[in-house]
Amino acid sequence: MRPILSPFHRAMRAGKAAAGSLIVALALSPPTYAADTRAKETPLSMVNALHTAFGDHHARAVHTKGVVVEGRFTPAPEAKSLVDSPVFNGAPLPLVARFSLFAGVPDLPDNADAASPAGFAFKIIAADGDDFDVEANQHNNFIVATFDEFAVFLRALAASGPDAAHPTAVEQFLASHPKAAQFLASRTYPDSYAQATYFGINALKFTNAKGQASFVRYRFVPRAGERYLTPEARKAKSGDYLQTEIVERLKQGPVVFDWYAQVAAAGDKIDDPSVAWPDSRRMVKLGEITLNRLPDDPEAAQKTLLFLPGQAHPGVEAADPMLVMRNTAYPISLGQRQ
Ligand code: HEM
Numbered sequence: 001m002r003p004i005l006s007p008f009h010r011a012m013r014a015g016k017a018a019a020g021s022l023i024v025a026l027a028l029s030p031p032t033y034a035a036d037t038r039a040k041e042t043p044l045s046m047v048n049a050l051h052t053a054f055g056d057h058h059a060r061a062v063h064t065k066g067v068v069v070e071g072r073f074t075p076a077p078e079a080k081s082l083v084d085s086p087v088f089n090g091a092p093l094p095l096v097a098r099f100s101l102f103a104g105v106p107d108l109p110d111n112a113d114a115a116s117p118a119g120f121a122f123k124i125i126a127a128d129g130d131d132f133d134v135e136a137n138q139h140n141n142f143i144v145a146t147f148d149e150f151a152v153f154l155r156a157l158a159a160s161g162p163d164a165a166h167p168t169a170v171e172q173f174l175a176s177h178p179k180a181a182q183f184l185a186s187r188t189y190p191d192s193y194a195q196a197t198y199f200g201i202n203a204l205k206f207t208n209a210k211g212q213a214s215f216v217r218y219r220f221v222p223r224a225g226e227r228y229l230t231p232e233a234r235k236a237k238s239g240d241y242l243q244t245e246i247v248e249r250l251k252q253g254p255v256v257f258d259w260y261a262q263v264a265a266a267g268d269k270i271d272d273p274s275v276a277w278p279d280s281r282r283m284v285k286l287g288e289i290t291l292n293r294l295p296d297d298p299e300a301a302q303k304t305l306l307f308l309p310g311q312a313h314p315g316v317e318a319a320d321p322m323l324v325m326r327n328t329a330y331p332i333s334l335g336q337r338q
Contacts, residue, residue: 038321041151043328047336049151052158054104058338061329063119065108066100067193067243068301069250071291073124073259079286082216082261084209085315087124087132088286097122097291098305099193099246102137109239116187118242120198120220120257121307122289132316133307135326136198136220138190142273143183147325153180179274188228193246194255194291195227200309202323203270206261207315215270215319216261217277220289223256247294254292261286270319306334 041049050061057064072092079088087093098121103114117139124132144150153173160168167175174181190196200218207213229237238244249255260283264270268277295301310318310327318324 039147039325041148041325043325043332046147046151046325046329047332049154049158050104050333053154056336057104057106058336059106060100060104060337061333062104063100063102063121064104064106065110065243066098066119066302067246068096068098068295068298068305069246069255069291070094070096070293070295071254071289073122073287073289075287076259076285078284079261080208082208082214082263082284082286083206083315085313086128086130087126087313088315090127093124093126095122095124095289096295096301096305097289098302098307099242101242110242111189111234111237111239113187115242116189118190118193118196118198120193120196121305121309123305123307130313132313133309133311134200134218135307135309136200136218138196138198139183139187140197140199140201141179141183141276142201142322143180144177145272145274147322149177153177183274189234190242191227191229191233191245192224192249193242194249195222195224197221197226198257199276201273202309202318202320202326203264203273204323205317205319214261215264215268216284217264218286219260219262219283220257221260223258250292250294254290256291257289259286259289260284271321273320273322303337306330 047061054062054064071094073087073095074092075088075090098119100119100121101108101110101115102117102119103112105114108115117137119135119137121133121135126132144153153170156169156173160170174184188196198220203215203217205213206216246255262277263282263284264277265281268281269275308327308330310323312318318327
């Protein structure tokens with residue numbers, strides 16, 4: 001099977017104990033970027049909050065249903081103006097990607113409300129072992145501003161089953177968090193995983209060869225164009241329409257996304273992913289993602305893939321504290337998968 005974890009990730013993949021030792025390693029090693037000093041939740045309490053909302057299925061705590069595909073990343077020459085990093089400086093590199101529905105429910109129908117925002121994650125397999133992981137969602141902001149607020153939302157969701165009295169906990173949460181209510185109401189549902197724009201949401205700090213820093217958010221624009229379903233069309237779709245369509249599409253030819261960095265202007269919030277930066281901000285092309293095949297062993301790929309999108313690389317570091325915290329929650333979820 002083609003390697004899909006870097007040596008570092010592979011060492012961590014050995015199971016719960018290994019995932020635990022990653023947390024220890026992250027806690028003990030000198031920080032390469034600022035931890036979220038505001039966060040009261042721990043990686044474990046956050047994963048438990050996800051289980052409270054979606055159930056514990058011994059699978060990914062969220063974005064559980066999905067499909068793994070493979071391809072390559074080709075850097076764009078313009079990337080160097082923003083970032084000095086081997087991944088953006090060299091030749092095309094292989095990558096493994098996973099498209100997923102949102103909720104932490106393994107058999108969620110693709111046309112369910114909780115399928116959106118869909119996810120797009122990938123790992124560029126770097127020649128030097130420093131794999132470059134990215135995760136994006138099909139919505140240009142996050143439902144809340146902080147790691148802790150997400151746990152509050154998840155627990156409110158869990159307490160709002162069909163028998164809960166009104167106003168339910170989640171209704172109360174949404175009444176006091178209008179941006180979260182707007183997020184839920186404005187979700188879109190793609191016709192194909194290949195026909196949605198995906199957003200990195202959490203800001204990163206890029207540094208170029210001249211030492212100039214910029215804050216960026218990733219954006220992935222589908223070459224095939226965007227196409228979203230009306231509520232009626234979504235209802236008429238099958239419960240597996242997204243998973244099966246992408247497999248069929250790849251038989252016809254590659255699926256391509258253009259990868260851009262949206263560059264923050266003075267005053268744009270770096271540490272609040274619930275606020276999208278204006279569309280008028282400068283976009284710099286970082287490269288192209290070309291997806292063209294399925295893995296040799298899709299089931300093994302599903303089980304073993306771990307993405308660490310907050311990992312620092314030369315010229316690239318997490319700037320939004322939520323991204324740092326997310327990075328600590330993902331290995332916990334991996335350790336609980338069976
Ligand atoms: C506080 C905020 C968040 C928390 C606690 C969180 C937590 C998690 C966890 C526990 C998983 C399962 C990991 C695994 O088993 O490998 C996951 C998967 C994922 N998350 Fe997040 N997440 C957060 C925010 C975000 C944001 C803002 C994005 C997008 C920009 C995102 C995109 C994804 C994607 C695409 C996956 C699926 C990865 C895969 O295919 O394996 N998450 N998240």
